[in-house]
Amino acid sequence: MPNIAKDSVTKIPKGIWVLGFVSLLMDVSSEMIHSLLPLFMATVLGASALTIGMIEGIAESTALLVKVFSGALSDYLGKRKGLAVFGYALGALSKPIFAMASGVGMVLGARFLDRIGKGIRGAPRDALLSEIAPVEIRGAAFGLRQSLDTVGAFLGPLLGVALMLLWANDFRAVFWVAVIPAVLAVVLLIFGVREPERMEVHQPINPISRDNLQRLGAAYWWLVGIGAVFTLARFSEAFLVLRAAQGGIAIALVPLVMVAMNVIYAASAYPFGKLSDSMSHTKLLALGLAVLIAADLVLATDDHWTTVLLGVALWGVHMGITQGLLARMVADVTPADLRGTAYGFFNLMSGLAMLVASVLAGLLWDRLGAAFTFYAGAVFCVIAALGLLWRPAQES
Numbered sequence: 001m002p003n004i005a006k007d008s009v010t011k012i013p014k015g016i017w018v019l020g021f022v023s024l025l026m027d028v029s030s031e032m033i034h035s036l037l038p039l040f041m042a043t044v045l046g047a048s049a050l051t052i053g054m055i056e057g058i059a060e061s062t063a064l065l066v067k068v069f070s071g072a073l074s075d076y077l078g079k080r081k082g083l084a085v086f087g088y089a090l091g092a093l094s095k096p097i098f099a100m101a102s103g104v105g106m107v108l109g110a111r112f113l114d115r116i117g118k119g120i121r122g123a124p125r126d127a128l129l130s131e132i133a134p135v136e137i138r139g140a141a142f143g144l145r146q147s148l149d150t151v152g153a154f155l156g157p158l159l160g161v162a163l164m165l166l167w168a169n170d171f172r173a174v175f176w177v178a179v180i181p182a183v184l185a186v187v188l189l190i191f192g193v194r195e196p197e198r199m200e201v202h203q204p205i206n207p208i209s210r211d212n213l214q215r216l217g218a219a220y221w222w223l224v225g226i227g228a229v230f231t232l233a234r235f236s237e238a239f240l241v242l243r244a245a246q247g248g249i250a251i252a253l254v255p256l257v258m259v260a261m262n263v264i265y266a267a268s269a270y271p272f273g274k275l276s277d278s279m280s281h282t283k284l285l286a287l288g289l290a291v292l293i294a295a296d297l298v299l300a301t302d303d304h305w306t307t308v309l310l311g312v313a314l315w316g317v318h319m320g321i322t323q324g325l326l327a328r329m330v331a332d333v334t335p336a337d338l339r340g341t342a343y344g345f346f347n348l349m350s351g352l353a354m355l356v357a358s359v360l361a362g363l364l365w366d367r368l369g370a371a372f373t374f375y376a377g378a379v380f381c382v383i384a385a386l387g388l389l390w391r392p393a394q395e396s
Contacts, residue, residue, distance in 0.1 A: 015132040016141045018192035019125060020148030025185035026091055027149055030114070031156025032178040033098050036164065037107070040171045047104045055104065059111040063351070066119025071127065071344025075337055080128035081195040087121025088189055090114070092182035099175035123343035130331035130339055131196050136277060138331060142324040143273015147266045150319075154262035216342055219333040224346050226285070226387050227326050228353040233292060233380035235357035235373075237261065240299075240312055243370055247303040260309065261316040268320025276325045281332075282388055288321035289388075293381045300374035 041047035041055075070087065074080050090113055097110035126142075133141035156178075163174045237258060244257040276284055295314035298307060327343075334342040357380075364373045 020145040023149035024152035025181040027152025028156040029178045029182035032160040035157040059115040063115035063119040067347045068344035070120040071123030071340035074124040074340035080124040083124040087117045090117030095179040126343045127339040139276030140274040142328045143270040146324040147269035150266035154259045229384040231353035232357045235361040264316030265319040272321045273324040292318040296374040296378040300371040
């Protein structure tokens with residue numbers, strides 16, 4: 001009997017693997033810096049908590065806005081790779097600025113450049129991946145890229161911590177090391193990915209005209225709404241770290257909670273992506289919601305480190321089930337010439353929902369306690385589940 005999982009992996013085109021390793025390398029670079037940046041600003045540059053929060057808010061908001069325009073531009077041009085390369089290159093260019101920063105102004109500039117790069121590359125990269133991947137293994141392809149991306153998300157902080165211990169808390173030396181994987185990511189994308197040839201001559205279009213937005217269809221806008229409610233139910237992972245700290249875990253070990261979550265996320269993303277190629281997407285999303293409800297209830301129940309670890313593990317499984325699946329579903333329900341725009345709007349609405357959810361979670365945490373925050377997340381899961389009962393498109 002053939003090994004189906006192995007056969008699926010061997011069928012995934014080389015370009016998908018390359019895009020996955022590009023994401024891995026850039027995430028290693030970014031997370032090496034971002035996991036240490038708040039401490040660097042506070043201890044080395046003397047920045048206040050308010051200043052740090054403002055810098056992060058400006059940076060993330062910028063990325064959200066850019067995502068829509070880059071996706072639409074890739075549809076207008078009919079080309080994806082050039083914009084993706086430009087976005088990754090901006091991210092790589094930002095890394096030396098962090099190492100040379102003598103004040104918070106330079107850090108703000110670097111974060112701004114980094115987030116613009118992230119905003120530019122996201123939608124064109126996902127649209128490019130959907131065009132490279134054969135339809136019958138599209139779920140496996142998105143799952144693989146997400147898995148490799150998440151590997152970078154936990155390797156980066158681990159490498160950063162190791163180098164800080166080795167070099168006696170020399171932030172700038174660690175930031176310089178982070179330049180290397182960022183440059184490698186850009187080089188790998190330039191030489192390792194080939195944009196698919198189009199059968200017809202591309203005619204530039206206005207992808208955000210009323211007619212074209214209507215062409216995206218009810219199924220797509222339903223998916224945008226479902227994705228936003230999923231994000232409201234999940235809120236920021238920073239609250240997992242706060243919950244772990246409440247349970248008496250040593251401060252130095254608290255970041256390992258996120259490492260554990262990302263390990264499970266990375267391990268589960270590909271298998272569930274592969275499963276989406278042969279299973280009802282709505283049922284798989286419902287499973288993801290059920291797992292998130294379980295995570296919320298576990299985290300609300302107790303703050304002992306074993307309970308928190310179980311909740312974090314379930315959270316990681318939920319991410320593995322849903323994130324690649326939602327990306328694949330966007331590709332399935334949208335015209336090929338509007339996929340960049342489709343990913344841009346989807347990411348924008350999910351990002352805005354994350355900002356709202358995190359503010360709401362913070363208010364609930366301060367006023368009613370941690371348990372109430374996670375119970376509220378479970379309630380949003382139920383709302384999302386109700387949304388799954390009505391789907392305007394044919395079932396995949």
